[in-house]
Amino acid sequence: MKTYSVHWKMKPPSDLSYLILYWKNDSGVIHVEQPSDRFKNRLNFMIEDLTLHIKAAQQQDSGLYSVEVTSDTGKVWRQKFQVSVFDHVEKPSLLEKKKTLDRGMCQVTLFCLVSGGGDVDVSYTWYKGTELIQTPRNLTELEVQIDADGLHIYTCNVSNPVSWANHTLELTQGCQSGHRNFILLTVLVSVVFLLMALFLITFTCWRRKRKQSQTSPEEVLTIYEDVNHVQVRRQQEQKPNSPGAGNTIYSVIQSQSGSKKRSPSPSFSKTIYEEPSFCFGNQSNG
Template sequence: MGDFSGRAVLQWETLSLRISPVTAADSGVYEADFEDPSGHVTSMCFRVSVWEPVRPPRLEARVLHRERGWCNLSLVCTVPGAGDVSYSWSCTGDPLGALEHRPRLHLQVRGDADPAVCRCNASNPVSGSTASTDIAAACRAVASDFSWSYCTVKGLLCLLVLGSLLAAVAITHLLVQQRGPPPRSAPSSLGAG
């Protein structure tokens, strides 16, 4: 039995092969030869796929942009060391965005939204696993980290420019005072000679 020595047992009553323990390396195309009592041999090929259970996915919320009461964010769902995994999404509330069958999901959420939970389901033919996050909380967390609005930044820049102009006028005034008034030129006398 080659690579299956000690791991493979042929079960005649069901005409099946049991491999234990099985690993992903056991996937592949196999050929079996069957001989009937008259000596006629029939060959059959079959494909074996071995799937490992899906580990719990890692779900990360990345806020991309905040503007005018809306939060644009991206959810990224990954399964460490996974082979062929399918993804699906479900969300409570009313986030704007298409719930696609991809590991990445782009959404738009109102800044004052009630808690809204998005769930990532990662699955393969033998198992599935989920992870979830509150997207409204993720947007609020970023808003509290960076609370300066556009108007606040614009106001601070205007104050900085105004302060620079006042400093330039004051320095010019001081320099003129230190040098004193400009000298007057003496009247010239023209004499006849």
Template structure:
């Protein structure tokens, strides 16, 4: 009998203590984000809350009744059956810490924590050929990568018929989201963050047609969006 009572008490304490899982979520502006509670929870008379930055209540659930904060009444969907929350049409100001919490008479238990980081999609990029010098056996060229909101970057390369290498050590990129580099066949300007990616490319053969007597004219490649 004593063993059975101890087992039941231990089970109740384990259920009440719960566990907190924390994770980072990146989301693009104007999208919806679902936040979940990883385990089934029996609330009883306890109060369940979703909170923002540890101070702003989003919703409160008590005895089956849901109370929405005025700031979130038309901005969230809450599901009582699994305690999940959908943030609708998120904006940059929605970045922060979201916490699912049960408040009881003796203690508060954090069920899950999300570090939400809202990012805007990156702007388009333009890859330009600034200069080209061709000879029968080598080609030297300089290209630039430009975008609306970040400083432009440029690189100079030297190619022979088999390989290409940067003419001088690459300076650090002024914008960490903007990169300019070579692949086996292409020159690539890449602009990306955690939620979006845009790029502009040119074929190396277009820029360095070995044996051509004329300097290549400037042109713009295609732009691609990937979400």
């Protein structure tokens, strides 16, 4: 039996089937049909075994391929092939979102993201440490509640039929980082207010003392003294007064402000009264 003709067709996942290559034995000419220039001269047909080669296969080349071979007797032979082209899956990015709960618990939402076009037909698997987490479906995010002070290790594994990759994240502080920052800020604000209060109290006391020192009057000391005996020389130098008359002497002593000794109270004063008594009489000679 001799081959008369060969037809290769291709049906993309979301499109109708169309002819991509036709060969007829009597002419030996290969006709390549390329709607929208999909394959861009990447097709290679082998006459010896009627196979079709796709060079530099891409993800868009996935689809249902069929070949139809007609013999010179008119017999037709058909065969279909499901072709899937996968990109190498990249290492995912693992992000976290935290929320503080009561009683030292923390709610964490983990997001597993695959960059580029490698997220087609990708399966997601989650692990806590080495333990597989059972999820109801293929989840790209995981929500868990953990102890805020514990150490927790989570891994997201992504895979397709030809490759796999994973990313591990260690949750060392849970939600405590935000809580500790809040406590630190509260303590810092309290210390600042305390220092300001101490400064105001110290400044007020200093101003009050300074005002008192500036407005205090000069210290005046007045000494009171009664003098009953006067030296004879002083009696002779002074003029005689009338009998029974008394003289009062007022002495005012002003203290020096620059003295290093302890100053008496501002209101303390002394007045000196000197009241000498003079006696006049006849003095006998000899």
